[in-house]
Amino acid sequence: MPLEAPLTTDLTTEAAPRQPTRWARILWYEEPPSCVVELEARHGIEKEEAPEGRPIPLLRIPNPDLKRFLLQLQEALAATGWRLMTCGSCMHWRPLHARTEDGLAVGRCIWRKSAEQNAYASASVIQLSAQSMLALDCIHWRPAANPQMDSAAPSLQNETLQSGTIAPMRRHAEQESDERWTWLGRLRRWLRRSSQLADQPSGRPWEERMVERSGVGAGTEPCFACQGKIANLGALTVETPEGDKQTFSVWRCRTCYTYYLNDWIDRWERTESLETEERFYRLTPAEALEILAVIDNVVDAEHPARRHERSAQRNWMVAFIAEHPTLSHQIRQGR
Known part of the structure; x- marks a missing residue:
């Protein structure tokens, strides 16, 4: 049986790299030690190989070595005519001396929209x-000329690592206590909030401003890449031209660190139909910080009371997502 939840990734054929990508998943087995890559079965295609739409076994790697697993996986896929399309095979990915909780290699994304974003590339924001x-590929993915190896990884500042892993992000709920429900607790939170608004938050480093808002436990949404839990880092509520409530929010996986943008529209206040529409988009770390900076400049950004005043921010968000393919799209009736 698998040791962990399946990891999902993207593949493309070497012979036709511009064809649509295919999803695959990696299953880890303990006895005997191995991992198996299964290719998704397309509807109406490969029916004999994958009855009832079940995944197609693609390859097996016996005794995988996590220290060089990226190279093992790329070589095994190349032998079957496929190419890995994840962060590890991208020219913008640089390996670090760090591991995910699954034991897989961690790197940092160095993609930047412009030279002005070089501030995000400093060692202080490696986390x-x-x-x-x-982690899932994005619209900026480009194949790396040579496989990235751990031996080329730069060293990190001690405070960035905890036992060879990326330090977990601070969580808002863990910083609160039962005192928040008392009148004294409410007064202290109001005073603290007033002080923070006067402190020019843009002058503080992102590590201090970034806090998970999903609570002490796991987030409520599964990651598209590793099926781990993703946590909310910030949200902005605006109003659509029809008068519906629309919320843009940035999410980050606690396991593989993949960033996402969520676009959620709630129509029940206008139509009384309990209809909601939701889209997810893949973000690079630099894009996530760019969106969080927009959110950070709006007072009480998530509160819907003043959403009709945020047309400029909504127009910016709409223009941003117009350049990104939709990762997931769902329309729900009811809650």
């Missing part, structure tokens, strides 16, 4: 630019 070798 925020970290991406697992199997």
Whole structure:
């Protein structure tokens, strides 16, 4: 039986790299030690090989070595005519001396939109630019000329690592206590909030401003890449031209560090139909910080009371997502 939840990744054929990518998953086995890559079965295609739409076994790697697993996986896929399309095979990914909780290699994404974003590339934000070798590819993915090896990894500041892993992000719920429900607790939170608004938050480093808002436990949404839990880092509520409530939020996986943008529209206040529409988009770390900076400049950004005043921020978000393919799209009736 698998040791962990299946890891999902993207593949493309070497012979036709511009064809649509295919999803695959990696299953880890304990007896005998091995991992198996299964290719998704397309509807109406490969029916004999994959009855009832079950995944197609693609390859097996016996005794996988996690220290060089990226190279093992790329070589095994190349032998079957496929190419890995994840962060680990991208020219913008640089390996680090760090591992995910699964034991997979972690690197940092160095993609930047412009030279002005070089501030995000400093060593002090490595924790925020970290991406697992199997994090999902994005629109900026480009094949690396040579496989990245751990031996080329730069050293990190001691405070960035905890036992060879990326330090977990601070969680908002863990910083609160039962006192928040008392009148004294509410007064202290109000005073603290007033002080923070006067402190020019843009002058503080991102490590201090970034806090998970999903609570003490795991987030409520599964990661598209590793099936771990993703946590909310910030949200902005605006109003659509039809008058519906629309929320843009940034999410980050606690296991593989993949970033996502969520676009959620709630129509029940206008139509009384309990209809919601939701889309997910893949973000690079630099893009996630760019969106969080927009959110950070709006007072009470998530509160819907003043959403009709945020048309400029909504227009910016709409223009941003227009350049990104949709990762997931769902329309739900009811809650």
